[in-house]
Amino acid sequence: MKILNDQQESTLQRERIFLNDLQLELVENNASKEDLDSLKYSIRQLDDLFLLVIVGEFNSGKSAFINALLGQQLLKEGVTPTTSQINILRYGEKRENHLVEKDQTVLLFPVELLSELSIVDTPGTNAIIRQHEELTTHFVPRADLILFVTSVDRPFTESERSFMQSIRDWGKKVVIILNKIDILADEEELTQVVNFVQENAQTLMGRALDVFPVSARQALRAKNGETNLWEASRFGALEAYIRNSLDQTGQIRLKFMNPLGVAA
Secondary structure (H helix, E strand, C coil): CCCCCHHHHHHHHHHHHHHHHHHHHHHHCCCCHHHHHHHHHHHHHHHCCCEEEEECCCCCCHHHHHHHHHCCCCCCCCCCCCCCCEEEEEECCCCEEEEEECCEEEEEECCHHHHCCEEEECCCHHHCCCCHHHHHHHHCCCCCEEEEEEECCECCCHHHHHHHHHHHHHCCCEEEEEECHHHCCCHHHHHHHHHHHHHHHHHHHCCCCEEEECCHHHHHHHHCCCHHHHHHHCHHHHHHHHHHHHCCHHHHHHHHHHHHHHHC
């Protein structure tokens, strides 16, 4: 999946080079801390050009979903909690981990998609209380999309409802990812689960939300050679939605202009 066209990608690279060169000049000329902090914020805006926040219970398949989106087995998956802190996935020339705060780690991966967007991988909603304030204060307001991962075997649990209710007033675009559809017996079962999730989401949020039934496991396998599984995974429709939601000329232009405005 690619979001920016060649011209937009070229503009992004030029802005990054300009701001990094400017940072070196300011350091060499003993610029004030305020000016340096403003410039660092501008650089971070470009590094997180688009921000996807992924939420859901620990056993909903969040890590499997992120792996499928990125096309590689990058994050550990398991039936027990694998994420006890907030992980921010960004682009890097090599794999690196940087603990930036007590409960927050930046994970760098050489994956092309991460040069266009950053992903916030959160703890499960059933273990999110400690980071709740940090999430709602620092990441939810900046999110371009909030991808809410739930599973067909335990759709819309109490902790998921509670967290979704806590972010309702931000008015952010929330998309529900209904994962693990490959474990259902037939289309009739899937329709029942989709209807259940849609009805409960509308009641809770006061508006209809888009629901995408997918199999993240099948999607990852399809991207790694088993192409016959791609259609069954239903991942294509979700990726097209994400790309179309982010790839809006006016929105991208504004994102390019904001960091330069701060730098000026």
